[in-house]
Amino acid sequence: MSAKTKPVFISSRIIATGFFSGYAPYLSGTAGSLVLLLLWVLLKSAGVITSHFEQLLFILLITVAGTLATGVYLKVLIKENPAGKINDPKEVVIDEWAGMAISLFSALYYGPVAAIIAFVIFRLLDIWKPGPIGIVEKLPAEWGIMADDILAGIVTAALVSLLWPKVCGMY
Numbered sequence: 001m002s003a004k005t006k007p008v009f010i011s012s013r014i015i016a017t018g019f020f021s022g023y024a025p026y027l028s029g030t031a032g033s034l035v036l037l038l039l040w041v042l043l044k045s046a047g048v049i050t051s052h053f054e055q056l057l058f059i060l061l062i063t064v065a066g067t068l069a070t071g072v073y074l075k076v077l078i079k080e081n082p083a084g085k086i087n088d089p090k091e092v093v094i095d096e097w098a099g100m101a102i103s104l105f106s107a108l109y110y111g112p113v114a115a116i117i118a119f120v121i122f123r124l125l126d127i128w129k130p131g132p133i134g135i136v137e138k139l140p141a142e143w144g145i146m147a148d149d150i151l152a153g154i155v156t157a158a159l160v161s162l163l164w165p166k167v168c169g170m171y
Helices: 007-016 028-045 052-080 094-103 112-128 132-136 141-167
Strands: none
Touching: 007 052, 028 052, 028 094, 028 112, 052 094, 052 141, 094 112, 094 141, 112 132, 112 141, 132 141
């Protein structure tokens, strides 16, 4: 049995690729982020995510499961790669899921426009990778893959929290 047919690899692949959203033919990171945004809207509408505590549990679940799954997924890819090195496979988008979930933390009570703005800011930061976001991406294996998106999500959540009330005239 090949490593790629073992149940642990298959489940890790499903999670690491954001339930296969990472296989979008173009802009896989943006596609993964959009799928997470739609999932978040669905969970919010269904009353599953109604508080910051529930949002935090959602973030932790994605981040922990995503980091573990990405680690397993990378180990198999590296083992089967003759060069023995894999940086950040395009299909791995669970990092975008984690970063986008964090980005939406501040949009929970602000509404759909704030969520869309969080999506745009997150994607810009994830693509541009300014300052520390680009630095943490250089961490080894799954840590670097996850860290830049987590940091981009934190920066996005902070920006939305600080700017949204001013934009809406709340302050």
